[in-house]
Amino acid sequence: MRSKIVTADEAIALIRDGDTLSSTGFVQTGFAEALLVALERRFLATGRPRDLTLFAAAGQGDGKELGLNHLGHEGLLRRVVAGHWARMPKVGQLALADRIQAYNLPQGIICQLFRDLAAGKPGTFSKVGLHSFVDPRHGGGRINAATTRDIVRLVEVDGEEWLFYKVGRVNVAFIRGSTADTFGNITMEREALLLNNLAMAMAAKNSNGIVIAQVERIAERGALPARQVKIPGILVDCVVVAEPHQHRQTVSTQYNPAYAGEFRVPHIGPVAAALDARKIIARRAAFELPPNGIINLGVGMPEGVAGIAGEERISHLLTLTVESGLIGGIPSTGGDFGTGVNMDAVIEENQQFDFYDGGGLDMACLGMAECDAAGNVNVSRFGSRLTGAGGFINISQNARLVVFVGTFTGAGLQVAVEDGRLRILAEGRRRKFVRQVEQITFNGQYAHDRGKPVYYVTERCVFRRVPEGLALIEVAPGIDIGRDILAQMDFTPVIDEPIPMDPRIFMAEPMNLEAELLNLSLPERVIYDAGRNILFLNFEGLYVRVAGDVQAIWDICEQRCRAAGKRVGVVINYDRFRISQEATDAYAEMDRHFLAHYFTRITRYATSAFLRAKLGEALSRRDIAPHVFERREDAQAFLTTLGETAQATNQDEETRP
Known part of the structure; x- marks a missing residue:
């Protein structure tokens, strides 16, 4: 079988007017610079190919001359569908001047479209983009007046709004790897990222298109371990060996073995930055x-x-x-x-x-x-x-x-x-x-x-x-x-x-954030006053993020109550207290459990009127008595009054004939 190894110019000669090109890369990493340079060279020399559609997920380039900036020539591109534009200002200028049709779609959607196109699906259903500029009600991701066709539709499924993204076929895929054999099997052992190379190759192949791979070295067929092959040769039509300066691991780094996962770098102690x-x-x-x-x-x-x-x-x-x-x-x-x-x-x-x-x-x-x-x-x-x-x-x-x-x-x-x-x-x-x-x-x-x-x-x-x-x-x-x-x-x-x-x-010194995040201060926040039989919970500044945080509070409170050996009154300081939505129900269940087994009454205080209102609303909605006061003294007095009332009621019941 003929070797698939060709020159960049020979590979680029296969691209036709009007083709849709997908290009690999992420910001300044992993784009096929040798292929993009060859495509630009052919266009400037011959005026062909013309009117290409570019289909790119992430930004690809240095924001100046490299990467997709090689395609920033009027006539070369007709339409661009991209997730990020800042890295290709030369192409962006064509869009802003209405010289091309231009769309901005979410990067993740474009990544998923490659895979869905490979599977022969008509497009992608997603809620991503609803009520943003991508939503057809707010522009549909169109960038300029020259762009009139809708490629995003608002649809309803089981009473819910979804967006349906549809982009046409991929005729040419520029992918990149480390080593290829003569049949086109490609490994990526020296690449920092996998990106969408496999999905793009499948999308182009299943659209009867061509796949052109840029690599840095060649192996004999059968020499590559099968488990290291990331793009099988059945998907690849042409392999181009790039010069080292056109196959940098990133724009800033020729090659760092740690980026490729060859080894783990030793931990270096943190260097404190200036307090700006x-x-x-x-x-x-x-x-x-x-x-x-x-x-x-x-x-x-x-x-x-x-x-x-x-x-x-x-x-x-x-x-x-x-x-x-x-x-x-x-x-x-x-x-x-x-x-x-x-x-x-x-x-x-x-x-x-x-x-x-x-x-x-x-x-x-x-x-x-x-x-x-x-x-x-x-x-x-x-x-x-x-x-x-x-x-x-x-x-x-x-x-x-x-x-x-x-x-x-x-x-x-x-x-x-x-x-x-x-x-x-x-x-x-x-x-x-x-x-x-x-x-x-x-x-x-x-x-x-x-x-x-x-x-x-x-x-x-x-x-x-x-x-x-x-x-x-x-x-x-x-x-x-x-x-x-x-x-x-x-x-x-x-x-x-x-x-x-x-x-x-x-302050210049460290913030002791570990204790904050792990609630290591909880034992110091939960104090039992045996003389007044009151459990004081100082939750000032506490952030309850997940159910595990609720369990930590539960455990320390239960420990204090069991040591007391009887039901206790509770006063809670909620100043600057915060709780996530996902922890709220678990927190309310904790309140109900302790009221049923350990607490006589819970009173709360917060100096913030806004927080008092929010706490009262949240507690009432969960059928918990919303006793939230402005000061600790008010909360404690209310608890004491309740205790005296309960004691008087008990005495009255004991003396009643």
Whole structure:
């Protein structure tokens, strides 16, 4: 059988006018640079092929000249369907100038479409994108006026809204691996990521198209271990051996064996970063980290949360993931973003998005470029700047908890921390909290309707999405609400007794976050006063995230009650107390159990009127008496009065004839 090894020019000569090309890659990692260069070279020399459709999930390139930027020539492309546009500004300019038809779809959807096209399915059904700019009611992902055809439809199945995504056939697939044999079997032992290479190859082959693979070395047929072959030769038509400079592991790194999983790098102790705005934001976001949780950190400012986890020595309590397919380990940053070291596993990109879309993430921490009064967030389109959503919609819509992070203003913001207080030295020139975002990448109302907790963390304050919209819930020490917050916004948020941000955030020393996340302080929070027969529960600042946190409270309270040997009255301090939606029912069941077996009565207090109202509403809804007071003295007096009343009633019953 003839060898499939050809030159790049010979492979590119097989592409015809009007073909649909799918291209592999993730940001600055794993794209087939030699093939893209050869395609550009042929077009510039001959004017062919013309009017291609480009089908790409993640951004692919250096944001300047490399990767998909080689295709940024008028006439070469007719239509582009992409998840992310910032890495290919030359193609983006064609879209903004109405020179091509252009769509921005969620990155995960495009990954899954490759697989569904390979299976002969008509498209993909998903809730991802509902009520965002991808929803046909809000533009259907179309980028410009030249784009008129709808490729996303709103459908109803069993009374529920879904989106149906349909994109045509794939005629050509550019894939990439490490080693190929002469028959086209391909391994990926030196690649940092698996991406969608297999699904793309199957999609093209089952569309009667061609698959062109870029590799760095050749083996004889039969020399590759079968279990190492990631793309079988039956799917591959041409194999091109790239020069080393066109087959870098990432744009920033020629080859790092740790990225390929050849070995685990030794643990290096954390290096404490300066206490600037980025670190303040990352520190506050870290308070939301769920112990033993599965987490996605976005590119840019969210990456700082991993640094805080290292400083606080809690990285072992977390599993970080990247949408590129990494699970566990230490994700890379900067030009190597998407790769990592010491991973637990590396899976295909479409499989990672299956996991994300199904609700597998306990928390997502993502960037926030623009936010409005409804809690909507825009990260995808700003006037003449086209960024694209990437995996943002998949991740933010389906994670159990979402924390958006960003400075309060942009372009020139300068701050300083002095004696534990934040001072604004120079205000940013660009406002981020606007009356209405230009494009809805994340829909705040849709998230709230589905019971998703959403926080918006800045260096000077924290917001949360509540029924009325965006609510100011925390303010940094030293910040004036009127001058530093309201005067720098285009709208007035809900304000109801915001509390100070945790003072530890603004101190140079570590925050002892491990004790916070693991509730190691619970024994100190539960105190029994034998003289008054009252159990005091100091839940100030406590965050009950999961059912396991409820069980920890249950265990220590039961231990104290059994030691008392009788029923006790209970006073609970709920200042700055928070509980996740998924733990609420377990918490209410705990209340009912202790009232039935150990407690005479529960009284509660919180200085925040907003928290008192929310607690009262939640307790009443679960048929628990909502005795919530403003001060500890009021709660204790109420408990004492109840005890005296009960004692008088008992005495009256004993003397009654």
